[in-house]
Amino acid sequence: xxxxxxxxxxxxxLRKLMDxxxxxxxxxxxxxxxxxxSVLMFLFMQQVxxxxxxxxxxxxxxTDAWASxxxxxxxxxxxxxxxxxxxxxxxxxxxxxxxxxLQTVIAGAYRRPRELNWLTGMAMGGLVLGFALTGYLLPWxxxxxxxxQVATGIMGSVPGGEPLRVLLQGGTEYGNxxxxxxxxxxxxxxxxxxxxxxxxxxxxxxxxxVTPPMLPPEELERKTQRFFPSQLLWDIIAMAITSAVLxxxxxxxxxxxxxxxxxxxxxFVARPEWYFLTLFQLLKYFEGPLQLIATVIIPGAVTTFLVxxxxxxxxxxxxxxxxxxxLVGVALxxxxxxxxxxxxxxxxxxxxxxQKSLAAAHVEADRARELAKIGVLPTxxxxxxxxxxxxxxxKLFKESCENCHTLGxxxxxEAPNLTDYxxxxxxxxxxxxxxxxxxxxxxxxxxxMEPYPAxxxxxxxxxxxxxxxxxxxxxxxxxxxxxxxxxGKKLFADDLxxxxxxxxxxxxxxxxxxLSGDGSKAxxxxxxxxxxxxxxxxxxAGMPKFGKKLTDEEMKQLSExxxxxxxxxxx
Amino acid sequence: xxxxxxxxxxxHGVPPGEDxxxxxxxxxxxxxxxxxxxxxxxGPAIAFVAxxxxxxTVSGSxxxxxxxxxxxxxxxxxxxxxxxADKRDAWNRIVKVKVGSAWVLREGxxxxxxxxxxxxxxxxxxxxxxxxxxxxxCHHSVFDLTGKVEGGPxxxxxxxxxxxxxxxxxxxxxxxFRQGIADKETV
Numbered sequence: 001x002x003x004x005x006x007x008x009x010x011x012x013x014l015r016k017l018m019d020x021x022x023x024x025x026x027x028x029x030x031x032x033x034x035x036x037x038s039v040l041m042f043l044f045m046q047q048v049x050x051x052x053x054x055x056x057x058x059x060x061x062x063t064d065a066w067a068s069x070x071x072x073x074x075x076x077x078x079x080x081x082x083x084x085x086x087x088x089x090x091x092x093x094x095x096x097x098x099x100x101x102l103q104t105v106i107a108g109a110y111r112r113p114r115e116l117n118w119l120t121g122m123a124m125g126g127l128v129l130g131f132a133l134t135g136y137l138l139p140w141x142x143x144x145x146x147x148x149q150v151a152t153g154i155m156g157s158v159p160g161g162e163p164l165r166v167l168l169q170g171g172t173e174y175g176n177x178x179x180x181x182x183x184x185x186x187x188x189x190x191x192x193x194x195x196x197x198x199x200x201x202x203x204x205x206x207x208x209x210v211t212p213p214m215l216p217p218e219e220l221e222r223k224t225q226r227f228f229p230s231q232l233l234w235d236i237i238a239m240a241i242t243s244a245v246l247x248x249x250x251x252x253x254x255x256x257x258x259x260x261x262x263x264x265x266x267x268f269v270a271r272p273e274w275y276f277l278t279l280f281q282l283l284k285y286f287e288g289p290l291q292l293i294a295t296v297i298i299p300g301a302v303t304t305f306l307v308x309x310x311x312x313x314x315x316x317x318x319x320x321x322x323x324x325x326x327l328v329g330v331a332l333x334x335x336x337x338x339x340x341x342x343x344x345x346x347x348x349x350x351x352x353x354x355q356k357s358l359a360a361a362h363v364e365a366d367r368a369r370e371l372a373k374i375g376v377l378p379t380x381x382x383x384x385x386x387x388x389x390x391x392x393x394x395k396l397f398k399e400s401c402e403n404c405h406t407l408g409x410x411x412x413x414e415a416p417n418l419t420d421y422x423x424x425x426x427x428x429x430x431x432x433x434x435x436x437x438x439x440x441x442x443x444x445x446x447x448x449m450e451p452y453p454a455x456x457x458x459x460x461x462x463x464x465x466x467x468x469x470x471x472x473x474x475x476x477x478x479x480x481x482x483x484x485x486x487x488g489k490k491l492f493a494d495d496l497x498x499x500x501x502x503x504x505x506x507x508x509x510x511x512x513x514x515l516s517g518d519g520s521k522a523x524x525x526x527x528x529x530x531x532x533x534x535x536x537x538x539x540x541a542g543m544p545k546f547g548k549k550l551t552d553e554e555m556k557q558l559s560e561x562x563x564x565x566x567x568x569x570x571x
Numbered sequence: 572x573x574x575x576x577x578x579x580x581x582x583h584g585v586p587p588g589e590d591x592x593x594x595x596x597x598x599x600x601x602x603x604x605x606x607x608x609x610x611x612x613x614g615p616a617i618a619f620v621a622x623x624x625x626x627x628t629v630s631g632s633x634x635x636x637x638x639x640x641x642x643x644x645x646x647x648x649x650x651x652x653x654x655x656a657d658k659r660d661a662w663n664r665i666v667k668v669k670v671g672s673a674w675v676l677r678e679g680x681x682x683x684x685x686x687x688x689x690x691x692x693x694x695x696x697x698x699x700x701x702x703x704x705x706x707x708x709c710h711h712s713v714f715d716l717t718g719k720v721e722g723g724p725x726x727x728x729x730x731x732x733x734x735x736x737x738x739x740x741x742x743x744x745x746x747x748f749r750q751g752i753a754d755k756e757t758v
Binding site: 025042046049050053056057059064067068070071075076077078079081082085221222223224225226228229230232233236237239240243247372374375376377378387 | 586587594597598600601604605607608611612615616618619620621622625626659660661662663664665666
């Protein structure tokens with residue numbers, strides 16, 4: 001071992017390097033309050049390692065980003081944990097940066113001759129926020145997409161900012177280039193920038209040493225300890241606490257959020273990460289041309305104040321009592337940040353509409369992530385919804401049926417509206433008024449059936465007939481009230497003479513459609529094939545034959561979609 | 572602490588506030604916590620990176636793929652057919668992509684399908700109609716009509732794929748096999 005160290009020492013000056021790295025004297029001794037810088041370094045290194053791990057699965061393109069994030073988060077072993085650590089790690093960096101900042105301000109460590117430490121520190125603080133901003137978009141989920149839209153939108157609204165915005169997002173709209181650019185910034189530019197600044201910051205720190213407590217020089221001398229092991233022990237304990245908090249946070253949230261894939265055509269109530277809520281809240285108070293106050297003037301003034309702090313502070317010494325103006329200024333600033341952040345949180349917590357849409361977003365996210373388990377079509381994260389047969393069927397419906405039929409709010413009125421189709425409510429409606437536009441009123445041919453108003457068919461009897469018709473659907477109808485069915489059957493055959501037109505035995509033909517199985521999936525498929533069959537709508541059928549246009553699978557999907565309408569209202 | 576003790580420490584470059592006797596305990600503490608910190612992300616990281624070793628990340632359907640009608644394969648001349656299947660590629664699901672191709676050969680009533688992937692290093696094997704041999708263009712392996720190696724570096728015969736005939740339609744199950752070894756092992 002000694003021989004190896006000698007060998008390395010002769011070639012690399014190992015002993016001197018180790019001596020410089022570890023034996024730095026700390027006047028006044030090791031202290032807990034010196035840990036923040038080291039914790040930040042630990043967090044940065046952990047973020048780098050986690051980032052590299054995530055990059056080994058993540059794909060920065062508009063079509064792949066969401067699906068690859070879903071894959072690494074939900075399918076790859078431990079992915080949720082590592083991504084969660086990376087996500088919460090960025091919050092931890094912001095918190096510890098703030099603590100480091102406050103400690104520096106309180107100790108007066110920004111003062112001469114440490115102005116350059118201060119400036120590099122401020123620059124690194126800016127980069128930490130840059131990491132957060134660029135990283136937020138990368139999953140290409142609804143939240144990241146829409147929150148980042150706000151950020152780049154602000155950039156574009158600043159005078160002269162539009163070309164910068166286009167440059168940053170790689171075009172006038174979001175797309176592949178937005179992701180590749182944000183990715184390049186997040187994983188190359190910002191880390192290299194931060195590492196370079198960190199190198200300068202540390203070299204300067206080693207040059208000037210810690211800013212010790214205000215004690216007589218002899219006492220500081222007497223209490224001097226070395227970085228290793230005394231201060232490093234404090235540092236590593238603080239790192240362990242930070243790490244424990246991160247792990248707990250990651251477990252309690254089961255990692256980081258992943259919302260549904262970005263859908264540029266949708267709207268989503270965007271919220272930035274919590275540490276940007278100050279700026280978010282500030283925006284609410286300034287409208288129109290005044291917006292510039294919230295986006296540029298206030299943040300710019302605050303940044304200028306902080307950057308120039310070493311020169312603003314004219315106090316004779318770094319005694320707290322002599323630096324009151326500066327300390328009060330920073331304290332006001334911090335309370336402003338806390339107040340605005342709390343206001344933003346409270347407003348959201350009390351905003352029913354926001355809470356509702358947030359809950360809906362979570363439901364959609366869960367569904368998208370469940371559907372992604374079988375793989376996402378390469379056309380984009382959004383294509384995950386095509387995995388849902390209902391979604392595929394809706395698309396089919398849109399292509400083949402919507403010209404005449406309405407479903408869920410959109411479509412034509414030339415054929416019956418299929419929303420809630422063959423539910424008890426729908427059946428009641430069609431008996432009461434078959435010529436309503438909702439039923440057969442829009443068709444050219446189905447005019448024969450007489451309406452049954454309440455005078456001819458009171459509500460209680462109608463209910464029985466509807467129950468009987470529901471039972472005719474077959475086993476798919478679910479629970480039916482047997483007594484009501486019996487009553488309805490008698491009314492159908494005797495009092496109302498429905499059976500003069502409608503047969504109920506399979507295959508028999510009458511003037512109206514045979515009602516056996518009417519509304520079941522098999523029946524819907526038969527109608528799709530050929531609605532003019534003798535026992536269906538016969539000669540009066542106006543619907544095209546889809547038997548040749550659609551595949552069996554497609555008709556099956558459509559039949560499932562339409563049959564599911566019956567249960568849509570829980571009838 | 573005695574004066575002589577302090578002088579002794581100063582001579583060894585130990586700062587006055589340091590208690591050398593505690594150094595060892597502190598160092599052990601640093602090492603222990605440091606290892607723990609590394610393990611927090613380190614353990615999961617290994618499982619994360621190694622995921623593809625224990626889980627399929629890219630796969631075809633593994634099922635039978637229709638390749639044509641029985642009577643389209645004439646005796647004596649192998650026919651190259653493309654095999655389409657649904658494919659999984661990590662997060663992507665790709666519908667009906669060409670996953671590979673096969674040579675289908677008729678001998679009397681019997682149809683045989685050979686994977687077109689050379690068992691040597693995976694190039695696509697061609698059929699030379701002039702001397703009715705399968706030939707690999709990369710490293711010049713030669714196979715006869717039964718797939719047997721007649722020359723070149725191929726370590727085994729061409730891989731036979733499972734074939735199914737039903738109602739006049741021919742289906743082949745597409746599989747890939749490990750290359751460069753004498754035994755036929757599925758990947």
